[in-house]
Amino acid sequence: MLQKSTVLFAPNITKQCSILTGPGRDYNGLLDAVFCKLLGILRKVVEVMVNKAVIIAAGMGSRLRGYGADLPKPLVPLAGVPLLKRTILSAMRAGISEFVVVVGYRCQEIMHALAGDPQLSDVAIDWVQNKEWARGNGVSVLSAREYVDEPFILLMSDHLFDPEILVKLRRMPVGRDEAVLCVDTGLDGIFDMEDATKVMTQNHRVVKIGKELADFNAVDTGIFLCSPFLFGALEQSIAEGEGSLSGGIRVLAERGSMRTADIDGAFWLDVDTPEAHVHAEQELFRRLGKPTDGFVSRYFNRKISTRISRLLVHTPVTPNQLSIATMLLSFLSAWLVFKGSTSYLHLALGGLLFQFASIVDGCDGEIAKLKFMGSRLGEWVDTLADNMSYLVFFMAVLAGMYAYTGEAFYPLLGGVMVFLDVLGVLMIFLYMKLVGSGSIVSFNMAFSSDVPESERGWFHRFCMSLKFVSRRDFFAAFFCTLAVANSIAGMYWFLVIGSALLTAGIFGFGGQMLRARGALNVDEAKLGEKAD
Structure with a gap:
């Protein structure tokens, strides 16, 4: 329901308020009285962690239905x-654990569809059926009153938003x-300003709100943090003949009780029309790129993988299945490269x-992000499948070189290097296990942060400058170029x-990284005892 945050002063405020405001307390001076008043104010607005969300999904939605x-x-x-499921999963990603979903039009279909969804099987959802949904979304919000007795998040089922x-x-x-x-407040980025609910704000308060406002400086995102006090405002608005949520907001605004919070450029979108639906999908796919993407991935691979994901996202294919399929493709390419020692066609096709x-390898993460299917198991499946792919492909290159030259020196030298690669990867896996991650990206990102500054000499800077070589997007493209050549x-x-170079960097700095995470710390006291 509601948990107090970890703000240190919160428990003390409650305790001191109960002492200073308790019955029979005599104040010995003005300072005590002022202090008590301040504590009372802080107690009223003490920071909380809201865990419940009310989602409105009751309207007909005639323009998109x-x-x-x-x-x-x-x-x-x-x-x-589905839009409603996406709203629930986005809120869950932000830490919301309890939901009140208000339905109306075709409510049985909606409830049945989500009740049987395995991704929502363990989610606490209270369904509220509003038979008067046609009167306005304010009436729908008011119908959730019995299920809410503390602050809550209020969301619209047809709005996309960044969980942040x-x-x-x-x-x-x-x-x-x-x-x-x-x-x-970024008015230039609003997709459909004509349909948006405009807001005039002043000093972080709502002054006016409505779709027909001519003078405004912000747009309503449909995302609220509310106290149960909202229900009283809605009752007043409905009694005055205004059944919309905006009517209740206007009542609070007139009392000076409707605050605003700027989303600071974060993504959101009201999916209310077919045009908005098309734009929403385009935005979701456009945002699939990651800050850790290499040059080849950013400017080439993603442009293809996202197009493949557009097709796969409408199928039952899972990210783990894609990871395994990518591994099998890599195995096939390894066989072709081995055969390429005597056939240019095989070598080129293998590359x-x-x-x-490498391109398809991006699809598993894209599907996981789009369909909220990411998991720690999925991270490990992807990581293990990738490294098995590299190992088999590298062994094929060694075997192909031996078949091409007939000299044992080449597979021996290459075999030593691949063996060192495996040891390096095992060290990376150990680090990943320590930090609780299944993605090798966690090691790459910590390569600088977990290495003490005193150890960051010229070789560390050299390794950092060549990190791009270890990325799959780069070395796969480079191998492909050499194979075609x-x-x-x-x-x-x-x-x-x-x-x-890779193993030198891992062995050179992996120890410091593991030590920073406590893996190689030695209890000096115990060593002293043993020495005695």
């Missing part, structure tokens, strides 16, 4: 996930007679297929030199 199929609006899929908005909002202090509306596998020898020496 049936888009792509005869479905009620909350079940219209967006990138393979809720992460910040649910930690925001709110008074018992207040509500907070998240607004977007091209390895590059294609019919250079099995170039592939071999790139593998040997790259492996030498």
Whole structure:
């Protein structure tokens, strides 16, 4: 329901307020009285961690209803996930654990569809059926009153949003007679300004709100932090003939109780029309890139992988299945490279297929992000499948070089390098286990932060400058180029030199990284006891 945050002063405020404001307390001076008053104010707005969300999914949604199929609006899929489900999963990602979902139009279909969804099987959802949904969304919000007795997040089922908005909002202090509306002041980035609910704000308070406002400086995002006091404002608004949520917000604004919080450029979108639906999918796919993407991935691989994901997102294919499929593609490319020692066609096809596998390797993460299917197990499946792919492909290059030259020196030298690669990867796996991650990205990102500054000499700077070589997008593209150029020898020496540099960096600084995480710490007292 509601948990107090870890703010240190919160428990003390409650305790001191109960002492200073208790019956029979005599104040010995003005200072005590002022202090007590301040404590009372702080007690009223003490920071809380909101865990419950009310989601409105009751309207007909006539402009989007049936888009792509005869479905009620909350079940219209967006990138393979129904709108309402996407709202719930986004809120869960922000830490919300309890939900009150208000349904109305075609409510049984909506409830049945989500009740049988395995991704929501363990989610606490209270369903509220509002038979008067046609009177306005304010009436729908009011129908959730019996299920809410403390501050809550209020969301619309047809709005997309960055979960980070809720992460910040649910930690925001709110008074018992207040509500907070998240607004977007970046007016140039609003997709459909004509349909947006405009807001005039002043000193972080709502002054006016409505779709027909001519003078405004922000837009309503449909994301709120509310106290139960909102229900009283809605009752007053409905009694005055205004059944919309905006009517209740206007009542609070007139009392000076409607605060605003700027989302500071974070992503959100109201999916209310077919045009907005198309734009929403485009935005979701555009945002699939990661800050850790290498040059080749950013400017080439992603442009292809996202197009493949557009097709896969509407199928039951899972990210783990894609990881395994990518590994099998890499195995096939390895066999072709081995055969390429005597056939240029095989070598070129092997290189091209390895590059294609690198492109498809991005799809598992994209599908996981789009469909909220990411997991620690999935991270490890992807990491293990990737490294098995590299190992088999590298062994194929060594075997191909031996078949091409007939000299045992090449597979022996290459075998030593691959063996060192395996030891380095095992060290990386140990680090990943210590930090609780299944992604090798965690090691790459910590390569600088976990190495003490005193150890960051010229070699560390050299390794940092060559980190891009260890990225799959780069070395797969480079292997592909060499294969098309019919250079099995170039592939071999790139593998040997790259492996030498990689393992030198891992063994050179992996110890410091593990020590920073406590893996190699030695209890000096125990050593002293043994010495005695």
